[in-house]
Amino acid sequence: MKLKNLPLLLFCMVITHSYGQLVSGKVIDSDTKLPVSGAVISLGKKQTITGSFGDFRIPASGGDSLRIVRFGYKTYTKLVINPMDAIKVDLEPAKIVIKEVIIHANREREYKKDSAYNRQFYAKQFNYKGPTVMDAFVHHIPKNTSELLSVDVVTLIRALTKKSTRAYKFNKLLLRDEKTNYINQKFSHGMVSKVTGLRGDTLSAFIIQYRPTYAYAQKATDYEMEVYIKECYKKFLKDGFKKNELFNASRKDSVIFRLN
Secondary structure, three states: OOHHHHHHHHHHHHHHHHOOOEEEEEEEEOOOOOEOOOOEEEEOOEEEEOOOOOEEEEEOOOOOEEEEEOOOEOOEEEEOOOOOOOEEEEEOEOOOOOOHHHHHHHHHHHHHHHHHHHHHHOHHHHOOOOOOHHHHEEEOOOOOHHHOEEEOHHHHHHHHHHHHOHHHHHHHHHHHHHHHHHHHHHOOHHHHHHHHOOOHHHHHHHHHHOOOOHHHHHHOOHHHHHHHHHHHHHHHHHHOOOOOHHHHHHOOOOOOOOOO
C-alpha cells in the first residue's frame, strides 16, 4: 500500500467507526458564558435540541457537519470527525451596532423581520397541527344504519398520542420562543435600565420578577410600557432586593422540552 493513501484510509476508518455512536456537547453564550437552551442541533438527517443546561446528545452519522441554530444567535457549523470528543460550543449572539434612537424606533419592525424569517425557515414545524380525534371518524354515504360511521384506528392512536411526539413538542417550543422574543423586545434590558437606572444582577432580577405577559406586551404602547416599568420599580424599591431573587424568579419560566 502506498503511503500517500494512508490519510484517506485513516479518514474512512474514523467515519465508519463513528456510525452508531453519539455526539455530545454543551452550548453556551459566548458573551455571558450561560447555557443556551432551545438551540436546534442538526447532524446529517438527525435533529435534537439543547436542554435547559445547554447540553445535547445526537447520533453520529460519520463525517457530517454539526449545525446549531438558535434565534438571536449566529449559526454555528463544525465538521465532526471524532464523535468521542465532547463538543463545547460558544454561540455568538447576532449583534447589530446602530444608534440607540434607531433601535427604539424600529425594534418592533426588526422583531417582525426576524420573526418572519424564523417562520419561513421553520415553516413546516410552525404549521404543524397533527390529527384530531374527529379526524379518526370516517363518514360514509349510508347504505344501512351500520355504515353511518367508522373509526380509523391508526389515526385515532396518532391523535391521542400526538402530544408526546417530537413534532408537537418542537411546534410548542417555537411558538413559546416567538412569544418570549416579542416580550424581550418590548420589555428590553435597555429600556428597563434607562427607566430605572438598574444594572447587573439587580436589573436581571427586576426583569424576571416583573416580566409582563405576552398579551400585555402585544397591546401596550412604548409609553404604557414605560409607565408599567415605573410602577413596578416603585414596588421593587419597597419590597427590597433579595440575594436569591434572581435564582428563584428565573425558575418560574423554566420549561424543559425533550424531543427524543
